[in-house]
Amino acid sequence: MILVTTAGKVGSEAVRLLAERGLPVRVLVRNPAKAKPLAEAGVQVVVGDLDASASIDTAMTGVTAVVLVSPAVPAQELNVVASAARAGVGHIVKATSKASLDSPIARRRGQSEIEAGLAASGVPHSLLRSNAYMQNVLASAPEIARTDGFGSPAGKGRTGMVDARDVAAVAAEIAAAPDAHAGKTYWLTGPQLVSNYDVATVLSRLLNRTITYRELTFEQAKDAMIRAGLPEQIAHMNAQALSLTADGDAEWVTEDVPNLLGRPARSFEQFAADHTATFT
Ligand SMILES: NC(=O)c1ccc[n+]([C@@H]2O[C@H](COP(=O)([O-])OP(=O)(O)OC[C@H]3O[C@@H](n4cnc5c(N)ncnc54)[C@H](OP(=O)(O)O)[C@@H]3O)[C@@H](O)[C@H]2O)c1
Known part of the structure; x- marks a missing residue:
């Protein structure tokens, strides 16, 4: 079991x-x-x-x-x-x-x-040390649907973002046959580095309307997350992580997902195409 x-x-x-x-x-x-x-x-x-x-x-x-x-x-x-x-x-x-x-x-x-x-x-255990989940972008979906734009303190920073469904697929793969994975750490990412400007470009193409990304300060982003309903402590940590992204903290991509699953990791384009309804 x-x-x-x-x-x-x-x-x-x-x-x-x-x-x-x-x-x-x-x-x-x-x-x-x-x-x-x-x-x-x-x-x-x-x-x-x-x-x-x-x-x-x-x-x-x-x-x-x-x-x-x-x-x-x-x-x-x-x-x-x-x-x-x-x-x-x-x-x-x-x-x-x-x-x-x-x-x-x-x-x-x-x-x-x-x-x-x-x-x-x-x-015995293994660690799935994932980059940011693509699903985080869904937090901006109501704002995108309402205003055709979104903001973040991530600046021009790029992220090797991974689809949480691929993290789940790796977890399932290992749990099904764990022996070879004991003591291993996997760094899970998507196939490429994606900035929020790239996110806006992909969403604009998919949604057939112009989606605009605005660079925010730490405080602006934290306040916006609190207004959207996040507890202060979580908003603070999210804004911190995104501010580090601006400085290159999430600029890493590995082949661990394809190596473990025997298929490519999902791209942001695939993720966004699977969620277009959420942004409209
Ligand atoms: N988001 C990212 O970008 C990212 C990146 C790298 C790693 N991670 C890691 O991924 C993990 C989070 O995974 P996730 O995104 O799949 O989580 P998630 O979607 O936020 O789901 C958390 C689940 O935990 C349940 N839960 C909360 N408190 C509980 C409790 N006391 N007892 C039982 N269940 C409880 C919630 O149930 P309810 O529905 O009842 O609330 C919810 O189903 C964390 O370790 C995080 O650090 C996240």
């Missing part, structure tokens, strides 16, 4: 792919109503909360491999690691980012803390 810890962007696609392969797969969710399509696809849906260790232990029964993906709150993911260690799980595939203990971004320091706990647990 493979356990996927949440049914967000990566988790829901990973369980869908694992179920499609006919593998036994279980997903832990807080709200089973949201996971109805997954249950209908043959996935075992278990109600739990990453803050409640007992519910994680229940979900861990009979599990051989775990896909650990969540908002990456250290206490929550470390609950999963401890539960997996108690249950003698054979492998954890952990979704992570450019984690580092001295990062200015709290989220990256938290990821580093989780990675250290995972290493200390002794459970």
